[in-house]
Amino acid sequence: MGRAVNSRAGGAFAPPVSQTGPTLLSWVFRLTALAIIDGIAIWLLYQMFSDGVWQLGLAIGIVTLLLNLIFLREELYPLRWISPGLALLVVLVIYPVLFSVYTAFTNYGDGHLLTQPQVVRLLENRRFLAEGATLFDYTAYLSPDGTEYALYLEAPDGSEAYIAREGSLEEATPGTIPAEIDGFLPLARADILRGGHTVKLVAVTFGDDERAFQVSDRQLGKAAEFQQRYTYLADEDAMRDNETGIVYRPVQGTYTGEDGSTLTPGYQVVVGTRNFERLLTNPAFREPFILVFLWTIGFAILSVATTFAAGLLLAIALDAPEMPFQKLFRSLLLIPYAIPAFISVPIWVGLLNPQFGVITLFLQDIFGVTIPWFGHPTWAKVGIVLVNLWLGFPYMFLICTGALQALPTDIYEAADIDGANIFQRFRAITLPLLLITVGPLLVASFAFNFNNFVIIDLYNQGAPPMSGTPSPVGHTDILVSYTFRVAFSSGRGADLGYAAAITVAIFLILVVITWFQFRFTNMLEERSENV
């Protein structure tokens, strides 16, 4: 995919058109570039459609079409500068979003990975041996021209033997392996392997209409009257079990018999809103939902509030012109931001370890208290907020430093003249003005923490567990980590359709919350305009 995107992005390097209209040279360039892109795109599309990845193929097709329009229509030509961005947007953002939404309406997941034709082919290939049927030993024979096979079959107990050819079957004397059959020469075990006969032998049916033999595809040298286990009934889209006679009909991507028995595997199919119905009607999901939801909101608010407060305080402190080593401190404060959470959170977990952690031992020595950072519901929450503060304050520090330097100094002078003290100045001038610039970033930070799976998972996977809930849930689980548990511990393996439905639901919740927050920041802005 990377290659396709890059080459498409290359289209932007077509020479710019002069003011008077395209020159011949620029047209040649433009068309060559476009032809290369289209060539690659068509080849990709061919590959994708033949592999059945039609969704991605469609996305790439649309992108290619748009690029062609942009480069061929004069009035759209100025768009060429953002065409790489548009192409990436469609392929990397819009397509995955649409694909997730689409997946939410399917049963895609373990047990339903394959397509229906694949499943039909798999099931039709299954064979069975009727009760009491003999597993024969065979010697294979190959015709002189190497195209036809014959078998000498002998029952293991030596009671019966046959010479079986494609279309005919005759009895033979048990115990005497013929040296040749009508000019067909025997294949030793090694010859069968060496010549690649294994594939061909398995595909041949030996014997006549009455008794048809096939060689086993599991054990070399064994053959029997295998019968096809399932037959696909195309006109009613059903599977018939030839052994039991049960007819299995498709129910939401699974062939299901009248008695409720099913055939594995199932196949991918659109199941409508079933995943959403499951989500809404599942008591195991609903009951803890409120508790988890409240903590999610609380966690996001606390995270934003603490990091913003710490960042702002440090930014104001370091903004004072008389502060020595200003640059050094500013650089040092960014360190937690530069270290990946995957490293710093486990380090914090180690420091807080209730038995051996440095912080725990320190608190024990000084204050004589042992804080259960992971085991106690409240302390675990405190711990997570503290660790998240460490991770998040440099970001807030960074943006506040920038925003502070952009504040007009004349207002402060006016405040000085009016005799405002430092707190009044902060409350009446700094904070409101700052919030205008920083407000949207706080909203973004809230949305990020709302879905901050990484810290919850790294800290203690949502533990400590709640007691008495209908499904396993922890006191520090937030919506994402909780739904992750629900989607992947359902007892049916990875249920990706269900997981996608949950993702869509979380997305909708977040949209509503964010909308209200932006309303709020807009209000701030309007108010400050009236200052």
Add this chain to the structure above:
Amino acid sequence: MKNRALILISVLMVLSLVLAACPAPAQPAPEAAAPVEAAPTEAPAAEVVAEPTEAPEAEPTAVPTEEPMAEAGCPADAPSLTIWADNTRAPVLSSVGESFTAEFGVCVAVVEKGFGDIRDDFKVAAPTGEGPDIIIGAHDWLGTLVTNGLLAEMDLGDKDADFLDAAKQGFIYDGALYGMPYATENVALMYNPEIVTEVPTTWTGVTELAAQLEADGIVEQGYILQQGDPYHFFPIQTAFGGYVFGVTDTGYNAEDVGIDSEGSIAAATWLDEMVKAGHLKADIDWGTMHAQFWNGDAAMMITGPWALPDTRASGIPYAIAKLPGEVQDAQPFLGVQGFMVSAFSSDPLLAQTFLLDFVATEETMQAIFDADPRPSAYLAVRDKIDDPDLLGFAAAGANGLPMPSIPAMDSVWSAWGDAETLIFQQSEAPDVAFQQAAEQIRTAIAEK
């Protein structure tokens, strides 16, 4: 203007068709395969690595080098097999493959992958027809792989009796065999022989010994157990007569959850008493548990053969013993590793013949054992083990139960682990915690 556009478009079409035609007849180049594969990966990437993998995590997961290792000197049109194996097994299979090539002219390409990646990569690659013929894997993958229709049934034929029964059981799913085992692994009791002179044979004995050792100030903890990890707790549960899933003729029965059975609750009560008496402490994880043992601060723990290298390196005296029983012998979970054949293999008979004729031999099985010593599933090799540690693990696992591979197991781990954590944290009574866990599991399994 309109005319010109028409000409342009036709020129363009011709150009692009010419360009498109060039690579078309060739086999799909590797670059071509990449984007195609990229699409399905997107979704399964979210795949959980469920808790059962926790123990085998010590498995060496090397950086996968996707280079086939034994393709040299192979005629292009010869029949071929592709095997996915991890980095310890791959070199062995490569040399076996070479002799297969030399003898029968069948090309064997061994692709090295991280053990943990094989299952998920196989799920993506197999349906496209570009997957391997044979993979190496753990038996608890069967649930996922069989429900997705990705594995071919196997038949060990005359070699059936050469394999450990319990190991074969592990690869049976819904009454059919889907793999050929090569090794088993299970936990046992590891103890410090300088401190523990007489290994307790019951868990009550463990309690008494722990109390005595701690009272005498010899160790901080006589017996140490990590919090909230059912895998290491299961042998205790079985010793008290508990179970996870009931067993029927065709395997584990998801309808019969035994987390709140009488025996399981007895084990939970034992755990609760140990915590209350201060013999077991909360918030111990796998790493801490081992570190305490290696420091000499703990005298006994349950662990598996994957902890042997580090234990040897720590220099602490250790020995392996059978797991203590209580009302019956303890039964640890048995993990089985083996070979599986893809349902999408173009030549399943060749793949199975390769496995039966060339891998299921004493020589190859010994080589696999030598590359990574853990109790072999091949009896001739297993009987020759003389390392006392491995013998200890093999003896402890002699009556082991294959870890359930049914998909329902996914809903067990977290509820079961939570129940244990609640006891460790003393936030719930043992019987209530395990009854709630069983209810959660039943709800999850019943939910459609």
